[in-house]
Amino acid sequence: MPSSTLDLPILAGSEFRVVRENLTVRKAGMRDIPALLQLINSYAAQGIMLPRTEFEISENIRDFTVVYAGSQLLGCGALHFYSPTSGEIRSLAVAPEAKRQGVGVFLIEALEKEAINNDLHAIFAFTYVANFFRKLGFQEVDRGLLPLKVWKDCLSCPKFQCCDEVAVFKALSPMRHHF
Ligand SMILES: CC(C)(COP(=O)(O)OP(=O)(O)OC[C@H]1O[C@@H](n2cnc3c(N)ncnc32)[C@H](O)[C@@H]1OP(=O)(O)O)[C@@H](O)C(=O)NCCC(=O)NCCS
Numbered sequence: 001m002p003s004s005t006l007d008l009p010i011l012a013g014s015e016f017r018v019v020r021e022n023l024t025v026r027k028a029g030m031r032d033i034p035a036l037l038q039l040i041n042s043y044a045a046q047g048i049m050l051p052r053t054e055f056e057i058s059e060n061i062r063d064f065t066v067v068y069a070g071s072q073l074l075g076c077g078a079l080h081f082y083s084p085t086s087g088e089i090r091s092l093a094v095a096p097e098a099k100r101q102g103v104g105v106f107l108i109e110a111l112e113k114e115a116i117n118n119d120l121h122a123i124f125a126f127t128y129v130a131n132f133f134r135k136l137g138f139q140e141v142d143r144g145l146l147p148l149k150v151w152k153d154c155l156s157c158p159k160f161q162c163c164d165e166v167a168v169f170k171a172l173s174p175m176r177h178h179f
Pocket of ligand 1: 043048049091092093094095098099100101102103104105106125126127128129131132135
């Protein structure tokens with residue numbers, strides 16, 4: 001499966017849709033919630049991702065992009081606006097049977113395009129798979145660069161005192177103030 005940069009159209013909400021080699025990438029809708037919960041929470045049960053409730057996913061459904069093969073959800077990822085100039089990539093997950101086939105790249109490309117379309121200067125993530133993000137042009141940064149993050153999410157995380165995630169960051173513009 002090719003991993004070249006997609007020329008994604010600029011379309012709003014559920015109109016956003018791109019097809020590549022029988023895969024469809026589009027913004028998520030409420031109908032995707034059961035499959036999203038299943039995918040995310042199966043990884044959460046292994047301690048790889050933060051668990052999400054139906055309420056949290058409903059509240060943030062507009063952040064999510066999904067990849068489908070027919071009616072099967074292969075992957076998801078969310079772009080959560082963090083400041084007027086930066087966004088966080090969250091809840092990135094590819095179904096076990098679809099891993100290592102470019103779905104993760106497909107999702108990051110779509111989320112990055114969405115960030116650019118929304119005039120963001122930078123995107124970042126907290127992750128256990130820093131090497132995956134490095135391949136996509138992200139660099140590891142000191143988590144102290146993202147101070148507000150602590151108050152937004154980390155306080156409620158069970159790993160707050162012993163966090164082993166890495167912060168990765170990608171500049172989307174040459175602006176000096178990315179946050
Ligand atoms: C991490 C994850 C999203 C990657 O998705 P994927 O569809 O398997 O990745 P891709 O096939 O698009 O891989 C793209 C590149 O990253 C590499 N890669 C994939 N997973 C990797 C990993 N865990 N560690 C290091 N590199 C990885 C691939 O080898 C590939 O490189 P190549 O083109 O040189 O071969 C997927 O493994 C996953 O859902 N993991 C469990 C949940 C998770 O950890 N989410 C991240 C939370 S931030």
